[in-house]
Amino acid sequence: MNIKKQFQEGLITNNPVLVQQIGMCATMAITTTLFNGVGMGLSVLIILTCCNVVVSAIRKIIPDEIRLAIFVVVIAGFVTIVDLLLQAFLPALSSALGVFIPLIVVNCIIIGRAEAFCQKNTVSASFFDGIFQGLGYTAVLVVMCVFRELVGSGKFGGGLIDVANGFRFTLDGTGGGIQIFPSEYGAGIMNLPFGGFITLGLLIAVMQYTLKKSAKKKALAARKAAEEKAKQEEDE
């Protein structure tokens, strides 16, 4: 396994949300401001990386029959740690994400990676897998947040960027964000559940379109190469 390939897989070709199509609940629910998206994405990234490392470290000593139960206990442990730390140090994020932080336990991304990847791979490969899959997840959240926030209320970076008293980043969720156009002209429906479904649908459609196009291009190039080769052989 090389790192570059893992990076590409996590972000694009095997992106957890867009290609594997798992972990959708939180993706649609919390992507209303950039603050939520970045916070949720990073929380998942940290939990995923820790779980991957632990699961692959103990993969040889756990009995096969109860491996799922053990995975769940490990995941729930890390989720609770992150939950407690957020409550203590970033209470604004904790209250904004609410029940979706403990629900990371049943997020299929984490148990899916444990089952599909970490069981069979070394600790270091699992570590990078966790980071890249987490980044892929975060990237999707960020794109969705930016889109929904802009169309829904004409803002960028809500909760994270404060422009009321000069430009600065905030971590307490109080930043109003940069107003790009007056919020009265925004399509408020994008902030509602409807917007979550539609945005994710469009995003996956774009992804499928791009992947198909690049696959076609590759096929075309391969066919051309084959034809040329055949031609050369004929000439000879």
Added chain:
Amino acid sequence: MLTNILAISLGAILTNNFIFSQFLGCCPFLGCSSKVDTAAGMGLAVVFVMGLASAICWVIDTYILIPLGLAFLETLAFILVIAALVQLVEMFLKKSVPSLYSALGIYLPLITTNCAVLGVVLLNVQNNYNFIESVVYGVTGGLGFLLAIVLFASVRERIQFAEYPECFEGFPICLVSAGLVALAFMGFSGMKIF
């Protein structure tokens, strides 16, 4: 008391529907909704497990975790209870109600990772519901899920006859139609019983 229970039920089924307004349980919702019968099977299994999990987790939380000051172990304890419960229900149904088992069989293991189940249990704690309220919220939340998934499966059966851009094949077109159903469900928001 009665109005309270009515308000909780109405909220869980319509106004705050688990899928269309809280996004809990989207994975099985999208995964198991290609046919109306399978959707109904999944929905029934969820109603059953959500009601039972609400009751058991409430008891464990109130009589074990909170008196011992172990409230921080809630997430861990609840997910283990749900996993064990799903196993037990599966074994019990296999032995005593084989017809129901064969109807629900394949969906039962999937329920462990359904975030609607863990979600309802955590929300019960967050909202400080008492025992009856918790069970009512669990069952009616499951009924809301059942309603949503059956409605949506019927919509999906029609999608097969629709023409849409090729790149929307599969999940995207489902998500877009789910969005439209969610829009319809928004009509319920604002309904109140007092």
Added chain:
Amino acid sequence: MSADVKKILRLSFILFLICAITAGILGVVNEVTKERIYLQKNAKTIEAYTQVLPAERYEELSFDKAAFPTVDQVGMASDGSGYVVQTTVSGAQGSITMVAGVDNAYLCTGIAIIEHSETSGLGANAASSGEVGVKFRAQFVGQGEDIALSKAGGSIEALTGATITSNAVTEAVATSIAVVKSLG
């Protein structure tokens, strides 16, 4: 048979061991974060109190919980300038926890929202630090028990697209004034 029993025992022992280790680690993390979480949670309430009715200390008063089920706690400002009331009411998406200040003439001195799960961009504006939120909350200052939305003949302008939230906040303020009145 005995091999089976042995196996089951071994598996349960391993599972138990892993659970115990996890619980142990969580216990340590909980010990470390417990105090901070407690402070963070209460800091919000006290900060909200000082926003609506500045005072050095607040003395907790008892009230009739059965008559006012949405009221969480009532505090009296130590200098006797008025009362602070924390209420939890249901909004459009979930419950809204907020504080309202009430002076000795039973008029609202201001409101602050502690926790809510309203839709971001609509109902959440009630709690935002932006212009819309500040303007919305400022309307409540000086209102009496007959407070109502402009739609219902009062003078509170509801937030755009968030009538339910606005109504919930308005009712909470009315309840807060009523509970203070009931104390006499």
